[in-house]
Each structure stands twice: as structure tokens, then as C-alpha cells.
Amino acid sequence: MRRHIVAFAAALVAILAIGTPAYAEPPVDPYQAYVDPDCLSFVEQPGVKEFRDMIMSRVGGANGGIFACSGYEHGEGRAWDWMREASRPAEKAQVEAVLDWLLATDAAGNPHAMARRLGIGNIIWNRRSISLWTSSAKRWNDYPCDGTAGGCHTNHVHFAFSWAGARKQTTWFTTPDRPGNWYPGGSSSTSDTAVTQSSVIVNPVNGNIQVYANSGGRLVETYWSEAAGWVRNDMGLSISGAPSVILNPANGNVQVYMNYGGQLAEMYWSPATGWSGLNPLGGSITGHPVAIVNPHNQNVQIYYNAGGQLAEQYWVPSTGTWSGQHELGGSISGSPAVFVNPHNQHVQIHYNSGGQLAEQYWHPATGWSGQNSLGGTMSGDPAIIVNPHNQNVQIYYNGGGQLAERYWNPAAGWSGQNNLGGSITGSPAVIVNPHNQHVQVHYNSGGQLAENYWVPGTGAWSGQNILGGTMTSDPAIVVNPHNQNLQVHYSSNGQLAENYWNPAGGWNGHHTVGN
Incomplete structure (x- = not known):
């Protein structure tokens, strides 16, 4: 009996010496498979709406819409256009900061960590695009376009979501009490959420x-x-x-x-x-x-x-x-x-x-x-x-x-x-x-x-x-x-x-x- 007490005490001392385990973030989501989009009746998927509201309330910008039968994931309510002008330095800087946050490698060495947690599979901005689908190269490439602001995405950012992200099934949506660095700017709160x-x-x-x-x-x-x-x-x-x-x-x-x-x-x-x-x-x-x-x-x-x-x-x-x-x-x-x-x-x-x-x-x-x-x-x-x-x-x-x-x-x-x-x-x-x-x-x-x-x-x-x-x-x-x-x-x-x-x-x- 005494040996058990001593063993328990030693284990307790070891636990106290180590300290309380730190909060463990859930593993980063895998890259998602590409699904060829269809055109449905008007629908805005809940994960896309939450991402839109989060970006606009914390960063600013204008809403370019979610649903459109355009041949992209918009037709299934799985894409959002964030209206920002590449020709305006302040707006361009806002976009670059959000993209850096989405595509950064996290402390555990996972590339594109926040984009994966959100279920984002494709981003188009300012004549360039990056695809994060399972089978893609996952790097920025030139985006062929018709020379117009809309076609070349110089007046908006296009975010396309996987079905898991669109349905709020990835870890950004399923994790309660998200860490501050899961938000652009590094904080779950905003300075403009109360009164003026x-x-x-x-x-x-x-x-x-x-x-x-x-x-x-x-x-x-x-x-x-x-x-x-x-x-x-x-x-x-x-x-x-x-x-x-x-x-x-x-x-x-x-x-x-x-x-x-x-x-x-x-x-x-x-x-x-x-x-x-x-x-x-x-x-x-x-x-x-x-x-x-x-x-x-x-x-x-x-x-x-x-x-x-x-x-x-x-x-x-x-x-x-x-x-x-x-x-x-x-x-x-x-x-x-x-x-x-x-x-x-x-x-x-x-x-x-x-x-x-x-x-x-x-x-x-x-x-x-x-x-x-x-x-x-x-x-x-x-x-x-x-x-x-x-x-x-x-x-x-x-x-x-x-x-x-x-x-x-x-x-x-x-x-x-x-x-x-x-x-x-x-x-x-x-x-x-x-x-x-x-x-x-x-x-x-x-x-x-x-x-x-x-x-x-x-x-x-x-x-x-x-x-x-x-x-x-x-x-x-x-x-x-x-x-x-x-x-x-x-x-x-x-x-x-x-x-x-x-x-x-x-x-x-x-x-x-x-x-």
C-alpha cells in the first residue's frame, strides 16, 4: 500500500513539475478535393456568410456577393467576392494582410493553415491565383484574364470554398473559443464592435x-x-x-x-x-x-x-x-x-x-x-x-x-x-x-x-x-x-x-x- 502511495505522490510531483498542459489546437484540416461546381437556385452557404461577415467587420471593404451562376463556386453559394481595389494602396495593403494571414505557415509547420481551417480552396486577386485543392500545385500563378477590372480581379478578391468549409464543418467553424491568431490582426475581438x-x-x-x-x-x-x-x-x-x-x-x-x-x-x-x-x-x-x-x-x-x-x-x-x-x-x-x-x-x-x-x-x-x-x-x-x-x-x-x-x-x-x-x-x-x-x-x-x-x-x-x-x-x-x-x-x-x-x-x- 505504501509503495502505491509513494508512486502516486511521485506521479503527482511529476505532473506539478510539468505544469498544466497548454491548450491544444485541433489538427489543421487536410487540403480539400476539388468538386466541379453546378448552378443551383439562390443559396448562400453558412460558412461563406460567416467568413464574409468576419472579414467585413474586422477589416472593412464592400460585399461583392456570394451567389451567381458564373461557372465558379458562386453557383452553389460557395464563393465570395470581397470588393477591394488593387490600385488603391490602402485597400491593397488590407488584402495583402488578409492573404498573408490565410496562407501563413503555423507554429507546427503547416502551410496555408488558416485557409485550410476555413476550407478555402482557391483565391484570385490582382491577376494572380492560388489553388489549394488536393491535386493543385498550391502556389501563386498568373491568372489569364480579359483586361477588365472584374475579369482580372483587380477590383475584388475571389474566395472559393470546399463543401466542408461552406457547410461549417472545418476546424475554424467547429472549434469553440478560437485562439486570437485565428482572426486577421491576431485578435478575436474588434475595435469597431460596440458604439460610436x-x-x-x-x-x-x-x-x-x-x-x-x-x-x-x-x-x-x-x-x-x-x-x-x-x-x-x-x-x-x-x-x-x-x-x-x-x-x-x-x-x-x-x-x-x-x-x-x-x-x-x-x-x-x-x-x-x-x-x-x-x-x-x-x-x-x-x-x-x-x-x-x-x-x-x-x-x-x-x-x-x-x-x-x-x-x-x-x-x-x-x-x-x-x-x-x-x-x-x-x-x-x-x-x-x-x-x-x-x-x-x-x-x-x-x-x-x-x-x-x-x-x-x-x-x-x-x-x-x-x-x-x-x-x-x-x-x-x-x-x-x-x-x-x-x-x-x-x-x-x-x-x-x-x-x-x-x-x-x-x-x-x-x-x-x-x-x-x-x-x-x-x-x-x-x-x-x-x-x-x-x-x-x-x-x-x-x-x-x-x-x-x-x-x-x-x-x-x-x-x-x-x-x-x-x-x-x-x-x-x-x-x-x-x-x-x-x-x-x-x-x-x-x-x-x-x-x-x-x-x-x-x-x-x-x-x-x-x-
Whole structure:
């Protein structure tokens, strides 16, 4: 008996010395056999749809479609076209990064590891193709084509899937809690899965503070009422990017706009009838939309990135109809910000264009200006405010990892870029605090909420203040009319969180809401 105890103790010591075994990834899938495609009735295979939604929500781009009777796997819903332009350096770099991720050799020495885990058998891009079918050479070759952008695949990437990948039977789909390196960029989370400044509204009908967010690819509403506190509703839709919400003064509806499978879509809440169903509006959208009501004509106007250029759709109150997509040109990275300039009544759109701040504006008398490049060094998306103390239009953004500002003065025009320091991840949000009149800029700083504020009396910036918490998205800010709290909302590892400032008590600290 003693020998057994000693043997058991020795084995236990050996186990403890070795340590807990590390998580073992399932073996990489084998290369798949080629199956000659047929042409079926309209169908989009579930694995292809999940891959499309994952790429578009994490990387961006436009949806070129899954099903088409074209002689390729499209005819069986087993292929997807990702719209990216090889002639645009930023889009080309996005594609190359995704292809490097798909075709890289993993730590165990398996070539093309992620493509095999997804069940991808063929990729065509920019006059080249690689086949990963069992019988193929598995190397890049020149792709013979007709000289057109579509035929030569210089305006899109073609991904063809095996039946196992299309049916979600390969390890990328069957493995729970996928490691971060199974996603492009090396993380299973995204920086654009929660909220932006245009994702929150105070409903004047019931006084609720309503926050709309992308939670794990689903549209979720989390609202606060004075009687019930926070309540969370899954709206039952799969979306990419963050939603945008407005109050339509023409009908009193709360209207939510979103990227739904690469096209613009809306849902609205009517005080009389409650929520509508989904209303697809078409077009081609990358990232997330931003909505505004034009005070000159009362049109509801939606702006977004359509394959790398600025686009709009608008709704006309007198007819109750949508315009369809209008492409305004220019070159846009990410998603835009929009506001109405009170000095000249311009509807101004600001955005990242190839790493610089740019604008387009609409004047009631003359229409659209075309793109104006304002320069500077810019990452992410901008945030805009009109400073009531000096009437400046002030734009805040990520200036290469630190907070930056440019402002427009009615008398002097645009300033240059002012670097305000600190350390910023993603894009900021800005508000004028009605209690102390500070211009407050909030942002993600290394995974924590931070602020930098401007004091009217001194004209000086506070410098970066870390407010703590765990933050995995950009912020949205609102003033609660019931208790006058200034509330900052953001995603915290997939949950909606807030930190609020009370005029009497200061900052409350990080906590999750509505879960």
C-alpha cells in the first residue's frame, strides 16, 4: 500500500513539475478535393456568410456577393467576392494582410493553415491565383484574364470554398473559443464592435437613454429608464460595425441605421406602433454609417464609406422615399463624421483619407464642394464639435497614437494640426460639459478610458487623465437629462459599460450595464 502511495505522490510531483498542459489546437484540416461546381437556385452557404461577415467587420471593404451562376463556386453559394481595389494602396495593403494571414505557415509547420481551417480552396486577386485543392500545385500563378477590372480581379478578391468549409464543418467553424491568431490582426475581438458617438440618443417620448451597439455581430439595444434602470434587448439582426441612431422630427420615429451584410439598412421605433422590421436600403457600405437630419430640407441623410469613396442616401419627408446611393467621390478610409456648421450652414463631412484629415461639404445654394484635403497625420475616425466659447469648429482624432486637434475659425479658417499628447487607441468622442463648459474628449488609452479636457477660463488643456476600467471599443457620450450625469459608454470585452461624471460627486468608476 505504501509503495502505491509513494508512486502516486511521485506521479503527482511529476505532473506539478510539468505544469498544466497548454491548450491544444485541433489538427489543421487536410487540403480539400476539388468538386466541379453546378448552378443551383439562390443559396448562400453558412460558412461563406460567416467568413464574409468576419472579414467585413474586422477589416472593412464592400460585399461583392456570394451567389451567381458564373461557372465558379458562386453557383452553389460557395464563393465570395470581397470588393477591394488593387490600385488603391490602402485597400491593397488590407488584402495583402488578409492573404498573408490565410496562407501563413503555423507554429507546427503547416502551410496555408488558416485557409485550410476555413476550407478555402482557391483565391484570385490582382491577376494572380492560388489553388489549394488536393491535386493543385498550391502556389501563386498568373491568372489569364480579359483586361477588365472584374475579369482580372483587380477590383475584388475571389474566395472559393470546399463543401466542408461552406457547410461549417472545418476546424475554424467547429472549434469553440478560437485562439486570437485565428482572426486577421491576431485578435478575436474588434475595435469597431460596440458604439460610436452617433450610437446613443435620448428618446424625448419616454426620456430613456438608448444605446445601440454591435454585440458579437448582433444589433443590441440597451436603454436606461428612470423607473427600471438598464434593460438590454437583442434586436435579432446580424450587423457589421457600429449602428447610428437619430430622432426623425418629421414623424417622431427613433431610426437606427446599420451595415447589414455590406448594404445600408434601417429599423425604426414609432411611438404608436413600436419597432418596425428590417428595411434594407441597398448600396454598398464599408464600416459603419452616420446619420443626420438636414435642417434646411429636413431630409434624413446617411453618410458612409462605399468601397473607399464617400456616399450618401437620404430620405425625403414630403414623399417618404429614399434616394438610393449617391457616390460623392473622394477617397475615404474608415467611417465619416458629420455635422451642420452654424456659421455658414454647411453640412460638413470629415473623414480619414489615406492617413490625412479631409472634408466635403454641402451648401444649400451651391451643393457639394468635392474633397478638400486638410493634411495632418490621422488614424481612425474623427469627432467634431462647435465650441460655444470661441465658435470654433473643432475636430479631434488619433494623430499617430496621440490625441490631435484641428479647428476652423469663422474669421481665420483652418488651423494646422495641434498634438495634445497622451496615448490613444481607436477614435475619440467629444462633448461640451454643460455644467462646467469644458470641452471633454474621451478615448481608449491602452484598454482604459481616458480624457483630456479644455478649460474656457484658461484656454489650457488638462493633459491626459486615465479613468480606468477595461475598454475594448471607441466611446460614446451623452448627458442624462434626469440626473445631469455625463455618461461615457463603451464596450468592455463584449459587454456594454459606462463611467459617469456627476456634478457633485465626480467620476463614478467603471461598471457594466444591462447584462
